[in-house]
Amino acid sequence: MTLDTIRDAIPDYARDLKLNLGSVLTPQGAPGLTEKQLWSVALATAIASRNNAFTRDIEALAREHLDDADVTGARAAAAIMGMNNIYYRFLHLVEDGEYQSMPARLRMNVIGNPGIDKLDFELLSLAVSAVNGCGLCISSHEKKLRSHGIAREPIQSAVRIAAVIHAVAVVLESVQG
Secondary structure, rough: OOOOHHHHHHHHHHHHHHHHHHHHHHOOOOOOHHHHHHHHHHHHHHHHHHOHHHHHHHHHHOOOOOHHHHHHHHHHHHHOOOOOHHHHHHHHHHHHHHHHOOOOOOOHHHHHOOOOOOOHHHHHHHHHHHOOOHHHHHHHHHHHHHHHOHHHHHHHHHHHHHHHHHHHHHHHHHHHO
């Protein structure tokens, strides 16, 4: 599996996605991110995009840059944000402050001990939250990253990767049937 193989499977009507996929998954196309961060974001957001075949392909490519702990961290970010994004999106959209004062009563231990660098986990959580459309979580993770000195450029790079990965996953799902 190569990135070109994935790009070749994208139909011509989504040519922009072919071009974007080829650029955002490079250090030049993802300014401010390390190769490890770039591929961790790609993997976490592929998982969140729910296209199993595409996720397997991205994981195969990502493993060239990630160790087992990084792969597990990406999976953990997709898993916990899959839960949190639903719950916190509800809190945000219901507009009833009483719900916000109630304890969540959901286990989220992985956030405190993700097995990878905590700021990298925040970055993955932000990217997955963007895919899942949780404004409250996006805002929270972005503020945490910025409060720890992370510049806007790597944050933007992570969200750009998330946007392209999600769009490619959706298009490939539609043509794979």
